[in-house]
Amino acid sequence: MRLRPRWILPLTLTSVLLGQESTARQLQLTRATLAPGSAEWFENGFDLVEAQMKCDIAAAVRTATELHRAAQASALPDVDGIAYAMAAMARCSFQGPRMQLLAPAALATDEPRPTRDLSATAGARSRARYFTARARSGGYADVPAEFLPDMFTALEAARASGDPAMLHRAGWTLHGVLERQAPAYDAELLRELAATADTPAAAPFAAWRALQEYWLASSNHTRAERLQQLDGLSRIATELGDLRTLVHVEWDRVAVTMAGEDRDEAAAILVRMLPLAERLADAWMLGVTLELAAEIALERQRLDEAAAFLARAGKVAGNRGYPDREVQQAHLRLQLANARNDDAAAAAETARLEELRDDDSARYRGFAALLEQLLVGERQHLDLARDLDRERERSARTMRTALIGGLGLLVLALATLALLALRSRRRLQRAHADLQAEVRRSEQEVAARRTLEQRLRQIERTESLGIVAGGIAHDFNNLMVAVLGNADLLRTDEPDPQRRRRLEAIAAAGERGAKLCGQLQAYAGNQSVRTESFDVVAMVRGMAPVLEAAAGPSLQLSIAGDDSPLRLDGNATQLEQALLNLLTNARDAKATRVRITVSREQRSDGDFRGGQVRGETAGGTFACITVEDDGEGMSAAVQERIFDPFFTTRFPGRGLGLAVVFGALRHHRGTITVDSAPGRGSCFRLFLPLLAATDSAPPAPVDPVAAPAAAPRAIAPMTVLVIDDEVHVRDLVTSSLTRRGHRVIGIGDGRDLVAAMPGLDRAERAIALVDLSMPGFDGRDVVRRLRELHPGLPIALMSGHSLASLTEIARELDVAGCIGKPFRAAELERTLDEVLTARSAAARRGA
Secondary structure, eight states: OOOOOTTHHHHHHHHHHHHHHHHHHHHHHHHHTSOTTSHHHHHHHHHHHHHHTTTOHHHHHHHHHHHHHHHHTOOSTTHHHHHHHHHHHHHHHHHOHHHHHHOGGGGTOSSSSOSSOOOTTOOHHHHHHHHHHHHHHHHHTTOHHHHHHHHHHHHHHHHHHTOHHHHHHHHHHHHHHHHHHOHHHHHHHHHHHHTTTTSGGGGGGHHHHHHHHHHHHGGGSOHHHHHHHHHHHHHHHHHHTOHHHHHHHHHHHHHHHHHTTOHHHHHHHHHHHHHHHHHHTOHHHHHHHHHHHHHHHHHTTOHHHHHHHHHHHHHHHTTSSOHHHHHHHHHHHHHHHHHTTOHHHHHHHHHHHHHHHHHHHHHTTTHHHHHHHHHHHHHHHHHHHHHHHHHHHHHHHHHHHHHHHHHHHHHHHHHHHHHHHHHHHHHHHHHHHHHHHHHHHHHHHHHHHHHHHHHHHHHHHHHHHHHHHHHHHHHHHHHHHHHHHHHHHHHHHOOOHHHHHHHHHHHHHHHHHHHHHHHHHHHHTOOOOOOEEEEHHHHHHHTHHHHHHHHOTTSEEEEEEOSSOOEEEEOHHHHHHHHHHHHHHHHHTTOSEEEEEEEEEEEOGGGGOSSEEEEOOOOEEEEEEEEEEOSOOOOHHHHHHTTSTTOOSSSSOOSOTHHHHHHHHHHTTOEEEEEEOTTSOEEEEEEEEOOOTTOOOOOOOOOSSOOOOSSOOOOOOOEEEEEOSOHHHHHHHHHHHHHTTOEEEEESOGGGHHHHHHHHHTOSSEEEEEESOOSSSOHHHHHHHHHHHOTTOOEEEEESSOHHHHHHHHHHTTOSEEEESSOOHHHHHHHHHHHHHHHHHHHHHHO
């Protein structure tokens, strides 16, 4: 890894200040020669504010305030409105939109907004300055209804002024919005700016142009190449004294370093670049820098350091009218609360995020319609420019035709000579082509063999992880029996409300653990699910509100589906959870755009060769759900493990993540492919086999648990023989059933059955509860032995394995009932009573 020496950033700051001082000093020297209050004096002052906005916003506030005070006493038209707009812009950047509105006196006025617009005779330069400044103020406050109209008006005026500097200032400000919302028009705007990029007036924007070119091409370069390019960008910004662009460059350097998972170096870069952001004095950019430092500290598990950075970010940019900063800081505070297990703080930040999302929705209501309305005039302008270009091209084409006619004979002669030369080489080329084809066939065979070997390794690891997951779930379910059962017992006898609440919290945690076991069993593939025929397109479109809420305001989500229904046989709930996990994965990968599409796809066996492919690889007709994002992307090594349970590349990682997605695909006999690379985002494609046109939906499986009775009834006393090698399970069952009026005989080994039989022979209502998994003499052996010693005794099975496996084994052993661990006392009592009632009814029918 290439590390930057610690002295580079301090020297860079000094160089930037020197470069910017040269620009500002020249403007100030010229200003000293001008008559105060003259038109030239104001024009020079406005240029000085723009220069200071790139390196020292505090100085820009002072200059703009001085201009506005002088403008109030001036008889010159329009200078008052321009000076106020520029002063408001500088203060929005320095202290935030909210602080500017709360403290307007610093701008030498008692009103929060300009009292008058420009005059009807205002020139194009004046209009460009005025509306660009107003638009930038609206941009800081993130209010589209104010920003967009002002920005398009500023662009029109900048074109009319004929000043490339005015055009670049307006165009680059608008580019920040159109880059995502209207990419086609944004490309035209960038071409228009490039046409005047080489003029001296546009020279101050050279660093911005270079940074834009880097962003467009960065995904095609390695990490080392990107770091080298960032060094070049840093030199350009330093030479121009453009501190604002330099801060953006260092942000990208931090991102590239984090992509290499060198968190320590990224943190060091941020600490060393803080003087740059502090010297600039842009509250928004300083807030972003401190938030990045807090995020990296969280990933390094330095919670106190993260809290300190967050506190500084809150003082600088929090509650100052920057909505995007308030949302990001709330997200970081929520992560910090979760890392500290502070439930109260986590709940407060969650509520705060909901309020911010509602505010964001209100501000952006009608945004798309407003943007489309404003773009109509711009498209007409571009169409006229294209017509002029086409007319010029026709004139040039006429001249080219005459020239080509004169060269035609020469070209024909040269072509004849080339044909004669090529004829002698034709045989050699054919032999070479045959050899190349043979080489390609060999390479394809080698690639196919490697793909097959890789897929076999994936299958073996998946099966191994499935076995491990099933075993862990079984043992964990046994432990949850004691946790849930003892919590219920203690809660029943506890008179203290505060202690009861703590016991309820223990029970709730146990239930979450039981659900986690269910997810592990789903990944292992041994959990039964209810299946039905449903339309995948309708399912995905119906999930749109849930997906949009999960995406949040920082993630742009689009959903598109096939026009015709795509029906398959499966479980819609499982697929909904898989889709939600893929969206969460994209959001955690810092994506800004996610596109979900549903389409009908025809695939052959060979189409699934190469790349990351999991699941069934047979061809057929599929419903394909594609989830594509522009996030950080993944390396090949990460892609190998993303479907493993609990695997994560970021802190904190939770739950089963993409393992749930793979478990759902296994249940649906589907295939999932992954296409990703660092810096290029990720694309997941889920191929689900469609029902044939003649297929009908199979009947839903019958739930192994009997339907509840129409009304609760008292349960008569029972004598229960409990056979389980786990002492805590036996003790819990004994305590629970004894408290409910039943008699319990507990043994830990099936070999002790003979000694327990006398107690059952004298009982009126007797039943045996047998654990399926026991060492040595297991549950199957116990059931067979019970049939020998007591042929008429009802038997119920219990196990920590999945309920589907337990039900199948109960059917094989002809056992009347079963119950999965963990269970509650009431559920166990009801199951045992249902088995006894069913056996009694069968005996009466036989009699």
